[in-house]
Amino acid sequence: MSSTRGNPAAVDELKGEGDTSADPPAIWTFIVLDSASFAVFFAVFMAERLAQPALFDASSRLLDVRLGLTNTLILITSSWLVALAVAAGRRGDLRRLRAGLLGGILVGSAFAVLKLIEYITKLAGGITPQTNDFFGYYFCLTGIHFVHYLAGMIVLLVLLARARKSQAVDPELMGWAVSGGIFWHLIDLLWVFLFPLLYLLGRVK
């Protein structure tokens, strides 16, 4: 245990708690690194695609565009609701903050349902990550995105629980809501890249 605890007032001044809600959220470090990783994934996918264009196009046409498009709309809508929640929080409107988060979670949960249906349908049809390079990347990239999505849903649930316990919108709640909202938008943004890359590119004549 640290023996620096319980220091006199002189040190308390150095240690004092401050309102850092006006600072740019430090989560941007995470967002930039994570986005850069996905940029590498996308570049790797495109490089592999150049090597085997016919295989990648034929495999891509086996994906269900309707499911992919619906999931895109689901994530954009959910992201919009979370953006409304954060905007309400900034106005001090706790009721709408909670409602926006709840809406974002409910709409967002449909993404998991459709994604799991898609995975199960593919696996039942004998298509696995080992089928070929395209499906290797399909399962890896959407799987990594799905892990992000699950983390994002947990973040939203924790935020909602925190907002339900609060009596008013405090700076700490707002700080976490802004950071959580940014992370949720990232998940939406990454899918907006993944959808055309995996589902649409193979259909372009």
Add this chain to the structure above:
Amino acid sequence: MNLATLSSSNPYQYVRVCAWAGPLVLVIAVVFWAALGQNIPPYSAAMEVNAFAEAFRAKAHLIRVGMVGMIMGGVLYMVWGLAISKVMESIERHNNVLSTLQMWGAGLTTLFFMIPPGIWLTATFRAESTAPETLQLLYDLGWMLFDMTVPVTMVQFAAFGVCVLGDRRRMPVFPKWLGWMALYLAGSFALFALMPFFKAGAFSRSGAVNFWVEFNLFFLFMLLTSVFVLRAITRLEAEHAASHPAS
């Protein structure tokens, strides 16, 4: 620095020395494990077995020196971990769970600087008379352990990241972005789980993601954390001196 003040009680005695173990183990890893050990990048898992054996035997004498250096120096990672934990203790308010987890994570990560290099060292020991398939198997075994024991490092970095983000001081001990970087690395290390499924490509042991991105970020994080740990020790020593004036 008032040495008379610190001589009575200095909770950060030896911590600075321990913190320097971070940059030192980093240099050892780059020189011995990476450069001499022929790991920039490692031999691809897609190499044909005889081509691999020929390439490995040609460099076995260098790899042997590299792995001996890494094994002898690897323990410094644990020493570095202790310095991080001592600084984390100044942030913790309720208990020492996070600093303890970080210490255990660092201590166990130390093993991956010792056991896989021990396996690669074994492969070099009789490289000329060892069958190509056996050489490749030993090389693969080293890499499986090296990449797949990463969860202990994930725990180390996650505990550090959560602690940094929970710092409530007006001037946090570590910058918050470093905490987010730690959490990002903890998460991104999960990508090593894809390594056993690929012999080539971005997720293979020598690929763009699981070698170039992950290891460069890991080493960069070690360097940044060492710098901020050393700065934090200076500040914490000053705080301690201010709160314990010489009598």
